[in-house]
Amino acid sequence: MEEIRYEDLLCVPFRKGGRSMDGMDCYGICIELCRRCGKTLPDFTTYNQITPENDSEKRAEFSDHVREIPSPRKHALVEYLNSDNEIHIGFMLDERMYIHATAGGVRVTPLFALKNPKFYEVIR
Numbered sequence: 001m002e003e004i005r006y007e008d009l010l011c012v013p014f015r016k017g018g019r020s021m022d023g024m025d026c027y028g029i030c031i032e033l034c035r036r037c038g039k040t041l042p043d044f045t046t047y048n049q050i051t052p053e054n055d056s057e058k059r060a061e062f063s064d065h066v067r068e069i070p071s072p073r074k075h076a077l078v079e080y081l082n083s084d085n086e087i088h089i090g091f092m093l094d095e096r097m098y099i100h101a102t103a104g105g106v107r108v109t110p111l112f113a114l115k116n117p118k119f120y121e122v123i124r
Contacts, residue, residue, distance in 0.1 A: 002035045004075070006099055012106045017111055019043065026089050026101045033099065037075050039122040041065055053102040066120035072096070072111055073121065080117040092119070 009032065015023025019031065031041050042061050069076060072095045081089040090100030099108050111117070
């Protein structure tokens with residue numbers, strides 16, 4: 001599996017619903033890095049699109065593009081609850097480190113800090 005370039009994303013600020021170099025949210029980072037790997041994620045997790053009424057429908061759409069895997073893998077997605085008890089997602093750079101967008105901007109973080117993460121291989 002070839003290396004992907006991500007260093008240019010480290011200067012991108014956090015912006016809810018952001019999908020450009022002017023600002024990205026956690027899912028925007030995953031969409032961009034999957035694109036760089038030749039994979040596609042549906043862009044449905046902007047903050048205005050998910051409601052309690054359509055959450056299961058949107059989760060099913062996400063599940064059409066990913067397959068849950070038992071352990072971390074390079075270029076997989078990692079999903080977990082953040083300290084505010086909200087779903088957060090990141091992109092695995094290797095089996096130990098992931099990149100994600102937080103209020104402080106885009107950063108690389110070691111995986112060991114997470115409790116009960118789920119991992120997903122992007123299949124499309």
